[in-house]
Amino acid sequence: MFQRQEVKLLIERLNEPRRFIQVVMGPRQVGKTTVVNQALDALNVPAAYYSADNVADTAGWISSCWEQARLEMRLNGWSQNILVFDAIQKIPNWSEAVKAEWDRDAREKTNIKVVLLGSSRIWISRGLSESLMGRCEEIRMTHWAYDEMREAFGLTLDEYVYFGGYPGAAGDIRDKDRWRSYIQGAIIDASVNRDILVDTPVAKPALLRRTFELGAQYSGEILSLTKMLGQLQDAGNTTTLTHYLNKLNEAGLLGALQKYAADEARKRASIPKFQVHNNALKTAMKDDAFASVRADPAVWGRYVESAVGAYLMSQSFRLRFDLAYWRDGSDEVDFVIRARGKLIAIEVKSNFEKSSKGLEVFRQKFGADRAFIVGPAGLSLETFLKADISELWR
DSSP, rough: OOOOOHHHHHHHHHHHHHHOEEEEOSSSSSSSSHHHHHHHHHTTTTTTEEETTTOSSSTTHHHHHHHHHHHHHHTTTTSOOOEEESGGEEEEEEEEEHHHHHHHHHTTTTTEEEEESOOOOOHHHHHHTOOTTTTTTEEEOOOOHHHHHHHHHOOOHHHHHHHOGGGGGGOOOOOOOOHHHHHIIIIHHHHHHIIHHHSOOOOHHHHHHHHHEEEHHHTTBBBBBBHHTTTSSTTTOHHHHHHHHHHHHHHEEEEOOOOOOOHHHHHHSSEEEESSSOOOOOTTOOOOHHHHHOOOOOHHHHHHHHHHHHHHHHHHHTTTTTEEEEEEEEEEEEEEEEEEEEEEEEESSSOOOOOOHHHHHHHHHOOOOOEEEESSSSSSSHHHSOGGGEEEEE
């Protein structure tokens, strides 16, 4: 069975002496539970798995599960136990309960190692910062990259650009209606209804959903919020849209890239560039068939740019770097990375154009450390989508 790279990392950390709670976090349907199960199978040590899905009585649930793990250790004479909590964010005040039990084990020298899983990034991050600071290590999982989808499911490069990287939908790409139904239900509806709407009050859920649909259709394109308001009914104001876009980004669905600028004020005032986290989300919002999209150079070019952006969005979450775009008049750079003190400019071209005036202007204006084209005349799309992005700033 195919294993993502996080399996090896989790095995290494769980083999270490008890030091940190391991937090496996990321968007829905990227294989978080599978990664944990594969790691536990490889370790072959006592472990207990608990899911917070559909827990009727949440009061004391975490403490009860933890006490059960302690009891099993004592009765069986085990030297250690691994305790896994899935969908932990669904338990009210979960971080305080985890902190209390973890600290008790530390005092009593009970060797229980803990793994937490969650798909709601904002809930997990808030809990880690509020109660568990200094006690946790994050394992950030993201959408499947091209090389993973190719190795595990045999997707071609063009199929990956169009259908994106959700493993659960890979078997349905020959039946777009069935494929779209999975993306809509298991990804979009679940993320909106079970993560965003549960996470924080949303005054206009229908508007949030329509904001996603419109933004996904425009993925890879620059569109002002004012123009977006004109296409949305009952849209309110740009502040509302910005709030909803932040929530969609936290859910791993849709981001709004800011224009790169030397000062923060100009960044915040810029027109956003919409970008899905997975190109499947763009395709699911459109009716165009794969063959017709591939045959139209202009349309295919937009899909290619969105695919590059989706890969960068996902990697920015995993590797913690800033991602933006830049435009000044007719000069434009599709993506700008700021990471570890390095500035990298990327232009995506699906044709054989060998130069980009925008890259040169950007390099001169901001002193970019690297500036390159992704496309037939530069670094090939396949090479880029298979690349370890961290190599760009090393």
